[in-house]
Amino acid sequence: MSDETPYARLTPDLVLDAVTACGLWPDGRLLALNSYENRVWQVGLEDASPVIAKFYRPGRWSDAAILEEHTFAQELADAELPVVAPRTFAGRTLLHHDGYRYALSPRHGGRAPSLESADQLKWLGRLIARIHMVGARSAFAHRGRIDRDTLIAHPMHAVLASSLLPAVSRDRYRHAVERVDRLVAARFEAIGPVRTLRLHGDCHPGNVLWTDTGPHFVDLDDARTGPAVQDLWMLAHDERAMEVLLEGYASMRDFDHAELALIPALRAMRQVHYAGWIAARWHDPAFPAAFPFAAESRWWEQHITDLHEQADELE
Incomplete structure (x- = not known):
């Protein structure tokens, strides 16, 4: 994995394999979402709502810093605030697959706010x-x-x-x-x-x-x-x-x-x-x-x- 091309190996197959490794069953539908710092995909699942798979840019944040983000998001969700927190698998929110760090979260849709209102x-x-x-x-x-x-x-x-x-x-x-x-x-x-x-x-x-x-x-x-x-x-x-x-x-x-x-x-x-x-x-x-x-x-x-x-x- 090169620092200059950190996502060169992040193919659709690798994304699907990473989701499958969590015990989920992708149905093959993938949608790349608008993200440049990281890479984010919407992944369709069989008999379940889609998940959002976020692959963290190598070297940007330490594992400890990413886990602080996850802990903060969960604190907000536990306070019944509408903030999307990552899912937990085997007690972990920060996941690893084939050299990449990633997290999975529920998909929550919506539209842009009307800031004139x-x-x-x-x-x-x-x-x-x-x-x-x-x-x-x-x-x-x-x-x-x-x-x-x-x-x-x-x-x-x-x-x-x-x-x-x-x-x-x-x-x-x-x-x-x-x-x-x-x-x-x-x-x-x-x-x-x-x-x-x-x-x-x-x-x-x-x-x-x-x-x-x-x-x-x-x-x-x-x-x-x-x-x-x-x-x-x-x-x-x-x-x-x-x-x-x-x-x-x-x-x-x-x-x-x-x-x-x-x-x-x-x-x-x-x-x-x-x-x-x-x-x-x-x-x-x-x-x-x-x-x-x-x-x-x-x-x-x-x-x-x-x-x-x-x-x-x-x-």
Whole structure:
């Protein structure tokens, strides 16, 4: 298994064999789901509902960190929250087959939430608050944090080490990221200490599925430690939406409104991380196919411009 092509051997037959190894009986139906960091398949079963098979990217998380994700998901499910937790086989949720680590979970369908709806925003606010109530009960020991090292320094080094960034843009890119980093640090210092807790970590609309009975959250792969506002800002498209989201949140749990001033910093950190993530994964064949724009110099010019705009907002 190569670090550059970690999923080269993950064939449909291997996926079916891994599910069969758990004592399940696939019926041969496979559907590859939209995932780049890991590989995720919907697998049909004979006389049973389909399962979701998630194959973890080698080297990204330690076994201990993955098990923390599973434990957190199960805590949330045990608290009767609509969060999908992995299934257990012979007492284990983290499974191994032919050099791959994977987990199986029930399939829960749904549609995208309507973030223009005040009722849905309030509902999401209440649900996130309840997730945070559970998240605040204990701490992660092995998973990452929402910090500058993870979301700025490492991604910047990945970009500078990549051939994607045009040579003529290197100095301007470095200057833009260093400016963002300096201003993000200043913003966090100005806000002062904030409470941190276990978070979903990647709470964008694609990780929320809505059904007739309400929303449920999927994909805790980016669960980290950070401020509560991290799980809110990506669901609010404007200030009014954030107000409605927080109205629902505050009905269940107190929220420190000083954290709202962190949103421009969190947005800028995510933007730096996004480019670094693509650069770091470019040798994975799925990435050039999914993000062809990253091979174009004009995209990097726009990225540098966007970083300066984020810095202007912070300034």
